[in-house]
């Protein structure tokens with residue numbers, strides 16, 4: 381079975397969010413980059429677990445991004461996976477990214493494609509769904525469990541107010557979230573092995589973006605907390621009713 | 628025309644779709660056009676009543692097999708139906724199903740898409756949609772450059788407006804591909820409002836010390852009619868179920884009221900709740916970072932403050 385895991389690079393969860401160039405660009409100054417947590421903790425680790433159960437599983441990683449994404453994809457290789465592909469396209473348009481990944485996916489004829497539920501920077505939650513249309517394959521979004529049984533995938537996904545389990549033949553695209561696997565830390569052996577694993581660079585083939593970012597804004601700062609004495613809960617209820625008007 | 632996708636589950640219209648209609652109707656008005664809706668499958672409700680939220684027509688692909696959600700089938704049928712109905716903008720709720728199909732529909736219609744919109748687009752000079760990015764820590768204004776546009780709207784960011792009106796019904800003849808996904812089980816949390824739809828949320832953190840202490844929180848939630856949530860370490864330790872975990876790696880919610888009890892307010896937690904309209908923080912440590920993000924704060928021991936708050940709410944309800 382061939383698995384393709386989509387890996388994206390995001391700012392660390394504690395990174396300071398600031399903008400430059402007249403609020404049109406994310407300020408990368410001093411930002412630490414990480415593997416998008418959904419890609420790392422859930423989809424990649426689940427793929428590795430599948431390979432640990434069945435040595436015939438081959439894992440390829442793909443990232444669409446400039447050369448500065450290489451440390452991230454190397455870190456992903458250190459966790460596991462057989463080889464990586466970087467598509468040299470730094471577009472922030474999901475449609476462009478999805479088309480680049482679709483081209484790689486067609487070439488590699490994967491049985492299973494895993495993405496994260498969303499990236500924690502642009503929060504698009506779009507790539508998996510776009511791949512579903514571009515590849516005309518089954519797609520299950522926001523999955524919390526994934527088992528493979530021969531040529532069948534058994535996937536549990538989140539629905540509003542609960543969970544649903546479904547079966548599908550392979551190939552299938554699954555976007556992964558919490559529940560799928562437990563976070564792992566790369567070990568020395570993995571880090572050493574990653575240095576010699578193949579990392580192929582493919583030139584960009586898609587140029588036409590469908591969207592463009594015009595401007596960023598930070599939310600208006602809270603006017604400051606109003607402290608209420610712990611013995612005055614009637615006062616808090618009154619404020620929630622009459623000032624905030626939320627109850 | 629602005630076309631709004633109506634999401635259904637168990638043959639009932641999802642609440643998030645009513646907000647999507649209100650948003651789509653307001654957008655149509657702004658653009659000087661009309662708003663219509665599209666629904667896949669069959670529902671128990673009288674669809675003409677959706678007119679109350681501002682649509683003049685409801686297009687229906689009335690095939691029972693569509694009552695089971697399959698992203699691939701659903702996106703294919705939706706795209707075909709949109710081609711028949713004709714639309715300039717298609718609006719989806721940013722809920723589980725909306726997220727699963729809107730981007731696929733956008734691909735099929737060669738449309739640009741913005742997901743997670745938090746306000747009406749600006750349409751005076753191009754088509755610019757504002758969305759939350761960096762998990763609620765910032766906004767981005769994104770221009771869609773294609774003739775057809777797709778938007779998903781963040782839940783609880785626009786509100787639902789209803790007036791008078793009925794919609795006409797039109798059945799669309801679209802061929803429905805056979806689903807190759809077999810649903811084997813559905814597990815719903817009984818009787819609770821899903822967190823993402825809740826307008827009032829009471830949430831607990833490690834400050835409550837253990838699952839056996841959740842009673843005070845549940846009593847408060849019950850008095851308010853609120854849903855319950857928790858921080859990540861709480862669900863990781865199985866004190867509370869995983870579907871209550873909010874934050875960067877859990878649910879991102881935007882209720883009218885979020886009450887945080889014994890939660891420190893780590894940046895990853897705030898990322899899931901900072902879009903809440905009003906935040907109340909109850910914490911015994913006056914230095915807890917959460918107070919900086921709060922509207923109202925109570926510095927005190929949760930085991931004393933929370934029962935007192937519950938009593939005050941019950942008292943206020945009894946006198947109302």
Ligand SMILES: Cc1cc2nc3c(=O)[nH]c(=O)nc-3n(C[C@H](O)[C@H](O)[C@H](O)COP(=O)(O)OP(=O)(O)OC[C@H]3O[C@@H](n4cnc5c(N)ncnc54)[C@H](O)[C@@H]3O)c2cc1C
Nearest residue numbers: 832833834858859874875876889890891895896911912929
């Ligand atoms: C990549 C990444 C992603 C993450 N994603 C999430 C996420 O999605 N959601 C999330 O919640 N966390 C997330 N975290 C974890 C986050 O960093 C914090 O560790 C976590 O939110 C802390 O949970 P807590 O506030 O319940 O516990 P603590 O930080 O231990 O805080 C407990 C609080 O309770 C107060 N307290 C103690 N006793 C009482 C009492 N008797 N009465 C009142 N108050 C009391 C204390 O003063 C303290 O402020 C993530 C971390 C990382 C690195």
Ligand SMILES: Nc1ncnc2c1ncn2[C@@H]1O[C@H](COP(=O)(O)O)[C@@H](O)[C@H]1O
Nearest residue numbers: 386388444495496498499504505506507
């Ligand atoms: N540039 C990228 N390269 C590879 N995979 C990506 C990229 N951007 C997003 N993805 C994948 O798609 C998922 C959802 O991302 P998004 O739709 O951008 O929120 C991520 O969790 C990744 O698995």
